Amino acid sequence: MSSPGSEDELPRNVRLAWGLSGPGTRGPRRGLTLDQVLDAAIAVANTEGFEALSMSRVAKELGFTTMSLYRYVDSKDQLVELAWDRAIGPPPELPSEGSWRERLDAWATAEYRGLRAYRWLTEHPIRTAPYWPNNMRWLDAGLGALSATLLDEDAKVQIVLTISLYVISRARFSWELESSLVDHRLDYPTVMPRILDPEKYPWVLAAVAAGAFDDDEVDDLAAWHEQDFRFGLERLLDGIDVLIGRSEATR
Incomplete structure (x- = not known):
């Protein structure tokens, strides 16, 4: 046996x-x-x-x-x-002297750029929990970024998985949106006011009027996608900061 x-x-x-x-x-x-x-x-x-x-x-x-x-x-x-x-591939070496936020930011950014290197990486469906060597190295590095915090291990795992899912979905979306912009360029600021009823879509049109859909910099798609990615990542890190603060306050 x-x-x-x-x-x-x-x-x-x-x-x-x-x-x-x-x-x-x-x-x-x-x-x-x-x-x-x-x-x-x-x-x-x-x-x-x-x-x-x-x-x-x-x-x-x-x-x-x-x-x-x-x-x-x-x-x-x-x-x-x-x-x-x-x-x-394996994850990068994270800043040894950095804060948890700096290290987790570097980890997530490296994963995003790795997935943006080739489109096919984001087209592979997720069928199982990660068990491959490099996947486990990435998981271990992400958990290591949080090792100095007072969070329990379950919270650390949930944080790393949540950020990784955001990274994967954002990278996949960026590739798909990039193809759409190249093939079917739509001028939102010009088209939306012509097709949307202000009484039914007041907040979309308010965003259009405020320039939220202006695409002056869309010619540099890679920079544009990373800027959008970073906005979401920063908000996730802000929330984690609050969670860590709460865990420290209860110790």
Whole structure:
């Protein structure tokens, strides 16, 4: 009988991700490594997009048969999960002397920029809780940013997950909005007053009149998206600051 910590109890995708499993027995024995397979998958996704990422396309990139890849991954889903984790890479070194806010800000900003590096990273659906090596490194770094606070561990985890979900959704939205702006540029300040009834949409039109939808700087889309991202991040950090203050007041 296997012990509770036995490697045999771990799913194959977990064992593969953590380097606890060698190549399988399916397909011919040829000179590939899992890292080579994942690097080829990343190259395909970076240049051709998420939709192009398939077992057959990666095999073609490597000059091997599709069947040969099954020695290294069991399915396309497994290939995508492992390639995503390898592509996002480890988190940066956070400021060792900084405050919790400075460190968490650096962590979230690095994650956002990592996800903005290639669109396909935001198109990968989230199907499971993170268990891949780089995902866990990011989680550990985020929790470490809060280590000097008096928050309990459950609150720290909730904060890190909440910020990460904001980062992911904002990065995904930025890519989708960017495509929309490029393909279907809509001049809100000019169009909205012409199509909206002031009695039904008074507050939207008030925002338009105040310049909230002006797009003078939209030509620099990357800077525009990061500015919007930072506004939301700062408000999240403001709320966390209040929560930390309350926890300190009760100690």
